[in-house]
Amino acid sequence: MKVEEKTIRKKFDKLNSDNIPKPNLLLHCFNAFWVGGLICIIGQFISDVFSKMGIPKDELGTYVSIVMVFLGAVLTGIGVYDKLGDFAGAGSVVPITGFANSIVSPAMEFKKEGFVFGVAAKMFIIAGPVLVYGIGSSVIVGILYYFLRW
């Protein structure tokens, strides 16, 4: 009985391409859609309430963002947002509440390493790259816009 390791590896590669379970995309899209949508509806509701209270239109966005970030942070703090994220995926990651979650969760996690090298240094491990490339690309677009004004 002589079986070469090459045969085993070939079989392994075949199993690996056929037998790895895939996430249920349709279900995940559906959950992401309605949870993400619901978060947006809440945002819109808050926007409408502020608007009724007489907040000027160009400041509304800032007010709504502040409230949504606050909600995201609170839900992270009380241990709800990670469960929501597991259920809704991108539906809870993409809205600004997800951004709050990505900053608050490492801040909580690394508190044990102290306020300087723990909380402060690790706070942006997830949001950091988003900020770097978000701000970076907005600068590039800004430069392009300056030269190619249409």
Add this chain to the structure above:
Amino acid sequence: MGRRVGLQTVEIESKPRIIGTYNIVGPKEGQGPLREYFDKILDDDLNGTESFEKAESSLLYTAISESIKKAKLKEVDINYLLAGDLLNQLSSSCFAARDLNIPFIGLYGACSTMAESLSVGSMIMEGGLAHYVVAATSSHFSSAERQFRLPLEMGSQRAPTAQWTVTGAGAMVLGKKGDFPYVTHVTTGKVKDYGIVDVNNMGVAMAPAAVDTIKQHFMDTGRKPSDYDVIATGDLGIIGREFTEKLLLEYKYDMKGHYIDCGEKIFDPKRQGTNAGGSGCGCSAVVATGYLFKNMLQGKFKRILLVSTGALLSSTSSLQGETIPGIAHAVSIEFGGE
């Protein structure tokens, strides 16, 4: 004196006995299907400490000191403590050893540490260099997540192939005498890497190492799967276990009816949301000292093969795009009758 058989196996003739074992697990493991086999189930996964790293260390300390008590020994009687864990610089083991009055050798084999420490311990015993040796290991879900993955409260989805690190520690005391299960063979594995890069697919990444070690054990000893009541891999999970079974068929070894995976056994994936199963050093440690060892004592299993499996990646290597090397070590344990 022991002798080498075949390429990678050592026959342990002095039959070092496993004279005391102890395991301790977190709340989630305590709700799993193997709950009745655990010596202690925690209500609080911090175990009264202020960080998860300290908690893991306290679990390991408890497992080691309680296993020594169970063997009716004192710390000074133990000649070597062989232990390891997943954290950087083996911190759980080193900090547990700090509070123990035992000469300490730290071992890193990722999740293969239970079989690794038991292997090395048996060989030291066989050499007549120790009266008593303790082999132990631990892992903690939250400390492993901190080191290898994302913050706990971060809202993200787990892949279907992802595994859940077991919170738990297990220890075994090896001695020379008594009517206890004993080690007969040790097969030391080679590192195998078939090019998996996905850190959420560790069971599959480790499967080639498990296949190689199990195959080599059979070739070296001339045994076959049916010679064992149970062959237990450490933490391949549901998918890795299927891979291993299928790949061993290529070598004409049919594992059906003789094969379990500790990671698959320890959780109920549907009820507990653990996807592909359990993982971590603690996984094979608590299943070996619990389900396997206790069933041996009751005479249900007469001969078992413990094959703990480890994924030898680091958080740096995976960021640099390295593939995941795997390792597996096998220890054959017998009790009660030929």
